[in-house]
Amino acid sequence: MPIEAHVSRDPRGAQVVREEASLRVLKPRRAAPDHVVRPTRAEVDLTALRTNLRQVQRAAGTAKVWAVLKADGYGHGAPAVARTLERAGVDGVAVALLEEAIELRDAGIRAPILVMGGYYADSYEELLAHDLVPVVYHVGHLQALARAARTRGLGEVAERGLRVHLKIDTGMARLGVRPAELPAMLEAFAAFPQIVIDGVMTHLACADAADEQGDDSVRAQLTAFDRAVQAVRAAGHTPRWQHAANSAALLRSGVRSKASSSLDARFSAVRPGIAIFGGVASTRGDLELRQTLRLRSEIVDLRTIEVGEGVGYGHTFRATRRTTVATVPMGYADGLPRSLSNQFSLLVRGHRAPIVGAVSMDLVTLDVTDVPNPRIRDEVVALGAATPERNAPIGVRPATIEVEELARAAGLIPWDIMTSISRRVPRFYRT
Ligand SMILES: Cc1ncc(COP(=O)(O)O)c(C=O)c1O
Structure with missing residues (x-):
């Protein structure tokens, strides 16, 4: 990480040189187990985590599993969770923030890391330095990435290209290229031959609505996604990865007997989060997922x-x-x-x-x-x-x-409960 020197004067006028990393990564300082006095703690069952990964892999079939470990690994402590899953054979991990990805690299995680949020500010060089895969969806992403690669000196990156995953907004209306804007975006890629579309992804809005409306919505998004992938290929790109499925979509695809092939969202990779941590009863199907x-x-x-x-x-x-x-x-x-x-x-x-x-x-x-x-x-x-x-x-x-029971009583969702356990609660890991 590049180091910057900050020069200032102390109250008596003496020069103070402070060196710091150019990227001020937010390091969540969680209470450490051996510093706590209070008997309140969160315990993470790493055996259950490994079991859940195996179950998810079963549902994924031939698709690779990229575990979503954003928000500190759904509140479990991302480095410990990532380490456990990496050893248990997860294919990759996905996070929302660049800071989260760097925390995992700093913790020694070597698996591919996808950064999904799309906000990199002026820290594109950090993406390259930490061998992270950014999700991109506008031309500014491409320009900044190419600039960072030039500044850094392409070196080894040049050989395999700057790998990115292109996000398509097929109906979530938050992030991603709208299908109507895809041709222009693909044209923009032509100006950056060093940037390789290694993956194409989308995110489903209604995968956990187990009703007809949910099915219709998933089907429409998957159709739009298929079309977008075809357009990407027609423009001469050969993405290795296509992924759309969160836990609910994965479990619908792989487990629910009434899932039709048009609702199979597995493609070549899946992105489960909550299933890794025990899932939600409504989407668990016949998988034996355990609360972690x-x-x-x-x-x-x-x-x-x-x-x-x-x-x-x-x-x-x-x-x-x-x-x-x-x-x-x-x-x-x-x-x-x-x-x-x-x-x-x-x-x-x-x-x-x-x-x-x-x-x-x-x-x-x-x-x-x-x-x-x-x-x-x-x-x-x-x-x-x-x-x-x-x-x-x-x-x-x-x-x-169960997390679900408590969440329901609180008028919240399990994701909310898991990710709200605060940093003053130490995490203890059971192997
Ligand atoms: C883009 C994306 N993919 C996958 C997931 C994982 O979702 P889930 O926890 O429902 O499996 C999330 C989580 O919100 C997400 O934002």
Whole structure:
């Protein structure tokens, strides 16, 4: 990475030279496991992750699997997830931001990395320096990339070309070349023979709507995508990769028996995100995907309140019986949505305990009156399986909270829950 020297003066006029990398990469500083005092933590099950990858590979058939690990690997910690998946044979990874891609390269990930967001500002050289594959969809991308390659000296890049994936907007209306603009874009490519269209991609808007309207929308987008790929080929390009499928589209294609061939979105590669982390029941089909995330804490305080007493900000809960209230150090600043206030139950040693009062920034309060013998340090689980008690009968599945269940109660989606677990919650990895 190029180093820039910044010269300034200190308050007494002495010259201060500060060197820093020209790209100020945002490094998410997450609480490290050995720095934390609080018992609140997220545990990532790497075995489940590997199982999910195998299941996804099965659904993908001959298509390559590019795992989508944006937003810090869906909140799991992208470097650890990428390392695990790379060792387990993933074909590539995809992220949204250049910063996310560089974090993975810095962590030693060697798999191909696709940068999907399309915003590279003045950091095109970083793309080249880190051997990243940018997604492009306007002429400015091509000009800047060619300029960066000139500045950097093409060297080895010249031999294999500057590889890019061209994004087509087939109906999401966010990013990508609109089909009507594709001929002009392909003409623009002619001025940059060093830029190679190695992949063509699109993103589906309604793949997880398992109804006729969803099917119609997917079919229309796939038809438009097919046409765009043909146009790219007709212009003399030979993209190795065509990809459109997120998890829902992949699972529709590979698993759902009523999926017709016109809904098969697998092409030569697929881009699943949520399926890698356990998926969503509505699109899981017959795949055995396992939830990879567990969010747990402990009771740190207990009190008994009388009938009529209120709990928490605004006293949104008032006791209608003598109530034992447990205080747990996990709040909305950790990723426990405030909309769960008085709406959901967490697991205290495997027993459901309703949230009473408002979820606050650092704390949540539970009614543990019906939990047998609640104590300080009892385990509280917000996501995932409760640790079985010592005397639990063998073979009985422990009580579990699925991400989907919690998301539904909060009026959110599983993606939202996973990616909102904040950086002050340390991630622990179980192998
Ligand atoms: C372009 C693109 N592809 C693939 C995915 C993966 O989606 P999912 O998590 O639904 O599998 C995403 C995530 O939003 C995305 O933005």
